[in-house]
Amino acid sequence: MRQRIRRTALALSAALVVGAGVLAAPAASAADRPESVRQGLDALVRADGVPAVLATVRDRDGRVRHFTAGVGDLATGAKAPVDGQVRIGSNTKTFTAVVVLQLVGEGKVDLDAPVDTYLPGLVRGEGIDGRSITVRQLLQHTSGLADYEGALDEASLRERYFEPRELLDLALGQKPVSAPGEKFGYSSTNYVLAGLIVQKVTGRPIGEEIDRRVVRRIGLRHTYFPTAGDRTIREPHPHGYRRGTADEPLQDFTEMDPSAGWAAGQMISTGSDLNRFYSALLAGRLLPPAQLAQMRTTVPVGDTGMGAGLGIFSRPLSCGGVYWGHGGDIPGYETRGGATDDGRAVTVAVTTVPADPAVTRHVEDVVDTALCR
Template identity: 45%
Template sequence: MTVRTTMTAVTAAVLSLALAGPAVASAGDGDGDDHQATRRALDAAVADGVPGATATARSGHRVWSATAGVGDLDTGEPRSPRDHYRVASVAKTFVATVLLQLEAEGRLSLDDSVEKWLPGAVRGNGHDGSRITLRQLLNHTSGIFDYLADQDFQETYATSDGFFEHRYDEMSPEGLLAFAMANKPYFAPGEGWHYSNTNYVLSARVIEQATGRPYGAEIRRRIIAPLHLTGTSVPGTTPTLPRPSSRTYAKLAPTTTGPTYDVTEFNPALAYGGGEMISTSADLNRFYSALLRGRLLPPRQLKQMKTTVKVDRAPEAGYGLGLIDRRLSCGVHVWGHSGDIIGSVSEAVTTPDGRHSLAFNFNGNWSGDTDAVIEAEFCGE
């Protein structure tokens, strides 16, 4: 199961293996036969058309890493286990964690209305911020339209012509919200579930209103610095990736058989609180392990975070507050989040005790089975 958390739709495709290059694996400490199923799943993703993949798993004190395919289609340079990559909607867990920390400090309540913190921000075409709570933002039961699905936004940023003309555009959170408010809500607040990146643009703005600081600064102060996540950043408008990193690729069209474009550079603030962050597999494992072990939130707030609602068309999954619970085929439950942004698909999950974690990234977002990689790591033999 993949909960769709996209900037652009992921569709099936086949990219020539001659372009993708041979699978390359690099093992870390604790490597052995335990992860052969995961390695095969990474190779299968490359065979399916993903240019390259990088993954790191941690179980107790044992760490295993592997790569497959390439990080650069022109040079054939392989991916690195230490690659920095755009984590997209995985960032939502960081944003939700900060909001829950603020609740624990008594600085806000998840039952506060959006209108209380952001007067006038959610109005128009049936949207009413006075009827929507912060909790409903975090678990996607607000009904607010997803600005990424707005037709004008799609034409401007998600087509080949539009992307290359506008990829460095400066866009404020209020500008992103305007795309959402130009459309009708999906449903009345609390009467359904629909994934909407607008919810986390608003959540990030609430953090800023409650603290008087940029939401990225709060993530750095409260999560990145204490956990020593040296490969993790909230880049703002910086369009490049830190080194080491790979090139990223997209089709920028509904078809999966057309040209493949290098989309490595763009202004990540177009995703804002919904997914502008950059990280590494090792950092994501450290973050989710610490979160599930209670190092970032008091028990009450962690319990709230893990209180899930049903996800449309995914009976094996539940969505909490920026955190997804998945029941795998072997009965194992893992907590984490997925992310999909132009040119990059990421997954980060961990067991409820935080002892067994997996994070990985594909540097192309039109093919590849992320579910198969997760199933292989936690259920494979």
């Protein structure tokens, strides 16, 4: 699922060129896979009009291949950097969920305890009561809480700084979309509350806990939670773009204040680091077996065939089986991908949030191709 800040419109010239794949290790055993991935990236640029695409593919033997396509900077015509950093949006939710589940394993948080146990009196509104919403329901998007992102003005996010409590207030001013536990309903509000629970229990900022408990633990060298006021992307990166309407020109949205995402969508990473993260998570390097099993226990996501776990989703593969991941949208960048239990992993990032859902499906098709072919 994505971070649901209002989707941007998109229409680039088909004249953008497609870069060649960059081999980072010996070629994968399926000889047609690199060419199939390149064709998918080519189509995203030439037919779907995204400015640039970055992909990182790891096969079950640990061999890695990087791909780029399109233009990384429309002002200069520079190519997208191989394995460049991007804003990863709602992939941040999985990092936050891991920290919460680590605290569960340490006996500091109870998944089936009410939110009020940790944030007494905070979650109140018309039809809303934190005494009837559990931590598990937050992580699985079954709390019924409305998504605060629908109340945000996307164009203002470049400059605007939000405190987490401001984001929560935007949601609590809306009626719930369902009763707690009734059904799946994606809402970033759940992860603002999860981040606040982490801070209350640990006494430390959520970004610091993610860094200590996840990023440094598995050696993610290019992943971080931007500090307050940091609107930049630190390492080589493609520029991210948005346009408010179909008639407006693309606007460079690379530098922005990501605080509207916070524990639900603020982080920055690379394809290689995201592949390492999801692979390490599935391999049991971040959670005890009991908590990993809880994370992977899913509820249906409508009739999509997807399952929602605790901060992670299972998606069916065309070749059989599933892969586990999240994905994320934030103005300027969309990411899709995940990992399988046998060691395959893929991350694909495009440098705008497509207005047309069909384009996002094409991004997901590239993920499927890379994992299956």
